[in-house]
Amino acid sequence: MLLPSELPSLPVVADLADPTLTSALHHLIDHKTKPLGALGRLEALALQLGQILGTEQPRLEVPQMVVFAGDHGLAAKGVSAYPSDVTWQMVENFLAGGAAVSVLARQHGLALTVVDCGVARDLTPRQAVAGQPQLLARKVAAGTQDASIGPAMTPAQCAQAVAHGMEVVRSLPGNVLLLGEMGIGNTSVASLLLARLCGVPLEACTGAGTGLDAAGIARKRQVLEQALQANAGAVEPLEALAALGGFEVATMVGAVLQAASERRVMVVDGFITSAAVLVASRLEPLVLQRCVFAHNSGEPGHALMLAQLRAQPLLDLGLRLGEGSGAALAWPLLVSACAILREMASFATAGVATKA
Template identity: 55%
Template sequence: MHSFAITAPDRGMENSLKHKVDRKTKPPGALGQLETLAVQIGLIQQTLSPSLDRPQMLVFAGDHGAAKAGVSASPQEVTWQMVGNFLNGGAAINVFCRASGIALSVVDAGVAHDFVTVDGLIDAKIAHGTASYLDQPAMSAAQCAEAVGRGAAIVRQLAAQGCRVVGFGEMGIGNTAAASLITHALTGVALADCVGRGTGLDDAGLARKQALLAQAAGRWQAAGGDAAPLAVLAEFGGFEIAMMAGAMLAAAEAKMVLLIDGFIVGAAALVAARLEPALVDYCVFCHRSAEPGHRAQLQALRAEPLLDLGLRLGEGTGAALAFPLVKAAVAFLNEMASFESAGVAG
């Protein structure tokens, strides 16, 4: 299996960063979470003057075998159709990335469709969707390891090109169900508290989703209920979730800033953090999803997100929307006058 050398940022310069923040022309703490964020990014980059070079959004797409059983309100074909929408520039994530100045690439991790080669699409397909975790593990251990490795390779190439901040998004009909099962298995929070409406299930659809996921969880428990992170990932995950986990691990290893979106991206982050706890130090948790299981993830990761807008779209939209705040945190650290430079009594 892949190994990653992830260490927590050296905190030797933390006091210097905090002093720089505190001497800005403002009352101490007046910029709230932006101050914490500025210090975090300074520690990640080990500098008093951080920069957010070549920001990149990666949207990982994959299909789930269980989607055919009705765990989602949308048909599986929507996955590849939305990938086409991303590539044509017409989705919410395209709009928000353009507005926030983030480059966007779509990763075919395992969509049940064959795409033609086109700019902006990274072909990393493991298979045409996972198996159904209602009957068997979603992927083999070998497939899971391959997905993790391919995700890591994508980010290592970005790092070599000078990228210092990477956002994570996803697309995959049925992946809120997979994220619910992963969250339940890794946190111990009751499954019912991890399951939401996804793309818009009505009450009957939600009840069906809960029953199907209870079936999947029961099958896993009957097989021994191995709660090791990679075992859970292979049991319930999608190729897009596994590939994101690998990409996150490589990004933290490269000391990049990780923009973590909502519930499905959070499931990948939960897996990655259980493998390498120091990964969390490199993560900016961008928003609190309306999906109920996201709260369990955030609590497990001890994370306080930047935004709480009731979002539940996925795609990386919360990360793209939060990026201007990340830029603002770095900008005030680098550009705002100090009491000394401004001649203001502090």
């Protein structure tokens, strides 16, 4: 159990409900030079962005793509098609500019930060130089323990990771946070949290992850069932996070809570980042007002998690890469939604006749 002395002081998240602003945004969107509702989901997105940023003229400023990385003791049980070394190797790939998220962040002008939350290798912190990504050292430990035999983290480690996430967001400029992650074995964590916190059957929310075959998926489900049994008493959100989660997921939970308190727009990537949002929303439901869900991934548990969060993703491309790649791909839609609000003419200003 997490003792009060071990909990970080969680930020206050205010309700964004503002009937006056919402009415003004609806009026603005409905009177643009188009048939009513003709821009479909883009109109709902524009409304949400205006509500989050508290204005009829929203601007997305200095967007931050943050990739949270950590290793998992559970990976030793063969729950992934790749070895744990891939975690630190991919971190280096992010920083060298060769990963998908690196390319997409560069394409769209997103500042890229990688956070070492618990990678099982010593990594050297580095500052962003000439547009290159930065690496922040917020390592709690060199990977979590094996959740199939006991808690993945101590309560103090979980609290430390949450506090790290809050601090990272406070240190970054802008009003947008795009969430990404890296950690061999972390689809297992997402499946475990979905099963424990939402009561979804484990077999329904466990997929191939990095590319397991049918036998590998069966082995993964067996290991995850052992993890649920070994941590049967961890049912509250933070207790479940400590028992089943990863350092990168716990750090993201803190980041989500802090970003919500600062009224930042959050672009949520795939299954693992959604798991962090799930935990954060069980601690503070109002965080969901600030979340734009980028896509529905090819990992079977993600659609189930989105349903639990009552979230409608922007894209459905069969992605299952993670890293924040889906969030980066969805990013131009947010830019367009804001531009429509700010720049598209109304029937009155354009002198265009309305429907008879």
